[in-house]
Amino acid sequence: MFKFPFLNKKKKTITAVDIGHYSAKMIQLKDTGEKLELHRWGEIDLPLDAVQKGEIVDNSLVVSCLNDLYKEVGYKPKEIVTTVSAQNVVIRTINMPILEKDELKEAVKWEVDDILPFPIEQAAFDHIKVAENENEQELLLVAVQNKIIDNFLKPFKDDYIKVKTVNAPSMALLSILEYQNLLEKPVAIVDLGAANTRVVIGNQKTVYLARTIDIGGIAFTELFEENGVNFTKAEKEKRKRKIKAPEQELDFDLALSQTETKYNEESRMYSLAVELADEISRSLSYYRHQNHGETIDKIYVSGGGLRLEGLKDVIANEIGQELYEIDPFSKLIINDEDCREKEYELALAIGLCLSEVIAYES
Numbered sequence: 512m513f514k515f516p517f518l519n520k521k522k523k524t525i526t527a528v529d530i531g532h533y534s535a536k537m538i539q540l541k542d543t544g545e546k547l548e549l550h551r552w553g554e555i556d557l558p559l560d561a562v563q564k565g566e567i568v569d570n571s572l573v574v575s576c577l578n579d580l581y582k583e584v585g586y587k588p589k590e591i592v593t594t595v596s597a598q599n600v601v602i603r604t605i606n607m608p609i610l611e612k613d614e615l616k617e618a619v620k621w622e623v624d625d626i627l628p629f630p631i632e633q634a635a636f637d638h639i640k641v642a643e644n645e646n647e648q649e650l651l652l653v654a655v656q657n658k659i660i661d662n663f664l665k666p667f668k669d670d671y672i673k674v675k676t677v678n679a680p681s682m683a684l685l686s687i688l689e690y691q692n693l694l695e696k697p698v699a700i701v702d703l704g705a706a707n708t709r710v711v712i713g714n715q716k717t718v719y720l721a722r723t724i725d726i727g728g729i730a731f732t733e734l735f736e737e738n739g740v741n742f743t744k745a746e747k748e749k750r751k752r753k754i755k756a757p758e759q760e761l762d763f764d765l766a767l768s769q770t771e772t773k774y775n776e777e778s779r780m781y782s783l784a785v786e787l788a789d790e791i792s793r794s795l796s797y798y799r800h801q802n803h804g805e806t807i808d809k810i811y812v813s814g815g816g817l818r819l820e821g822l823k824d825v826i827a828n829e830i831g832q833e834l835y836e837i838d839p840f841s842k843l844i845i846n847d848e849d850c851r852e853k854e855y856e857l858a859l860a861i862g863l864c865l866s867e868v869i870a871y872e873s
Contacts, residue, residue, distance in 0.1 A: 720797065
């Protein structure tokens with residue numbers, strides 16, 4: 512059921528629904544023959560207890576919110592593409608000998624069984640060949656637990672909406688850059704989400720690295736949940752602050768201590784931003800180590816975390832590279848300019864649509 516981007520191109524209208532931690536987004540792209548048009552779009556907030564830790568915990572509430580979204584957009588889809596939370600997806604490249612189709616299918620099962628952190632009987636997985644020589648072939652593998660797929664499909668199943676494809680978030684984000692002809696060389700994408708941060712490195716043929724870092728926008732909000740402050744108020748307080756380096760060097764453990772009053776909220780936000788940047792740097796270092804010292808020239812960023820003032824600058828300063836914001840609307844026909852105010856939040860849903868219409872040419 513997973514969809515690898517860059518494989519199929521058909522003239523049609525495609526609709527994507529992305530159920531996130533804070534909100535649900537809907538995008539519909541229409542192929543006009545020359546360009547893709549942003550035909551419909553919308554976003555609706557989800558209650559705080561609807562989605563937790565990458566799983567839908569209140570299905571009926573999500574179904575109700577989705578129907579409100581369809582009414583707002585003025586269209587209820589019959590068929591969609593969607594995704595699951597990134598922390599539940601396993602993406603790997605594996606090397607296999609040259610085998611016949613049936614033999615390869617069985618061999619991949621054994622390989623997957625060694626890779627997955629859960630029994631293969633509980634997994635849905637797919638693969639595609641990305642390279643081949645006389646002796647072996649390189650496969651790109653994507654896997655996730657069946658229960659996670661079922662969890663994210665249930666709101667649509669209960670509402671009689673057909674899910675054509677479940678795509679991996681990393682693959683969808685790469686599809687945006689592929690559509691914009693920006694994947695000739697390997698690039699990194701850092702997606703600053705609510706529950707976590709996704710780091711993916713890939714080009715138009717394969718994914719070299721896909722990693723989830725357990726620091727997202729919520730972690731910054733939690734820094735303000737003290738002395739009886741609820742999540743909603745803490746979220747508002749967070750958005751008032753700018754993340755910047757303090758005047759003096761901080762001890763990280765001390766800065767995050769709720770009992771230490773000498774460090775204010777801005778200092779703790781900065782310390783957490785530095786920790787996130789360090790994890791991103793480790794991902795880039797791992798790629799260099801695995802690829803004979805090759806470096807990544809372009810690092811793109813996306814996600815709602817970009818609304819945290821100063822976060823992008825701190826990360827760029829810590830890793831020593833410029834960060835480029837993904838423009839998901841580039842090369843699309845846009846009739847409603849209001850959508851640009853939601854470009855960070857809508858990027859993944861746009862990528863889900865693009866992965867359905869982009870042709871891969873080997």
